[in-house]
Amino acid sequence: MTHVLYTANLASVVPPLVERHPGVRFTLIDGDEFRDEYRDADILWRSWVIPELFDQLMGECLDLKWLHVTSAGFDWAGGPNFDRRIAEGLLSSRSSTAYPTAIAEYVIAAIHLHARRFLHFADAQSRREWSSGLARDVAGSTLLVYGTGSIGRFTAERAEALGMTVIGVNRTGSAAEGFVRTEPFSSSSALLPEADWVVLAMPVTPENRGFLGAAEFAAMRDDAVLINVGRGALIVEESLVEAMTSGAIAGAVLDVFEQEPLPADSPLWTLPNTLLTPHTSYSSDGNPQRLAEDFSENLGRFLSGRPLLGVMSQPQLGY
Structure with a gap:
């Protein structure tokens, strides 16, 4: 069964995705400490998470195949293990319509x-x-x-x-x-x-x-x-x-x-x-639903082997 990890501030939009993708296991990243139950994750759906935990997830989730970030860009999703995994070919994508x-x-x-x-x-x-x-x-x-x-x-x-x-x-x-x-x-x-x-x-x-x-x-x-x-x-x-x-x-x-x-x-x-304005141009009440729709569309593509939307196209430039 495909295993998706998701960060806490995405929790409100996950229940409909569980129904929509019944063959997928969704696990909440609960707190700031790494847990063994995260190790076999195939997918990480990331919004906010402390940098130390994100780097540990990148380093210890060895089966991870795809990272999907909710931001408009990838430059804030950094760290030594992230850079290494991207260089090794980890698939990375971002939300195409939300922000x-x-x-x-x-x-x-x-x-x-x-x-x-x-x-x-x-x-x-x-x-x-x-x-x-x-x-x-x-x-x-x-x-x-x-x-x-x-x-x-x-x-x-x-x-x-x-x-x-x-x-x-x-x-x-x-x-x-x-x-x-x-x-x-x-x-x-x-x-x-x-x-x-x-x-x-x-x-x-x-x-x-x-x-x-x-x-x-x-x-x-x-x-x-x-x-x-x-x-x-x-x-x-x-x-x-x-x-x-x-x-x-x-x-x-x-x-x-x-x-x-x-x-x-x-x-x-x-x-x-x-x-x-204090870096809030992305903020809007419609974002959660759009984030869920973007991820759900890409999850369906991932499961069926189709190309993902919003893929990092030039890793050497960070986008």
Whole structure:
């Protein structure tokens, strides 16, 4: 019988899966200590678990064939044994629709936040000031999305429905669904002057760490808005502070930071026309059901020998 281990914060959605997959044994990872009953697991369905226990699971569950993580990326699922098992060929996949759905909605909300000048009006309200302001059209504007994976595609689909022109950037410039065109990362800086909205929705790799710095901010339009739902390390924070305080760009919505939690003395807290959220763009009440559906679909594929969805395609780059 196929044996699935699952972490505690997935427990509420497991009962329907037990009924749907009667030939599978599901075992809750209960507490922070390794138990012998985990050793013969074939599959690990992971949300939150302490790093030490995860590394032990990777090291001692020798029959493990497949790891499915609930995150949008794999970079947080690390450790020596994880890296070794991936190198040895352990199958690893992520949820394809759960968090990308929520994050794409966050991006669209962030665009409207600035387009409709809600930060301006909230500030005026706090002063009891009747202050008007000119909004900007979203329809007809250009959205530049760095990352054409599931988050980027879900964002592009929603942006296109609003009448936006959506340009994508990925490593090779390969075509991606939902984008009017895609360009390679190596030449992407030339696209910045075209964009009303710049969205970072890609993982950190050696080639893109800190890529959005002084030169890139200088290339952006002074009415452009930056939205980061990728990773904080994609941005040179000192350059962002300078760009925002000098008015080189018009605004920002930031959900991820190089250091989390963001220190209280960070200058990002007080940037003008900027909204910070504490790495919660993925959070939504529909996630549990979507996580269960994603895992159930892949479990059915695994049991029948079909290709899985959301598989880690380039382990050397961490995605």
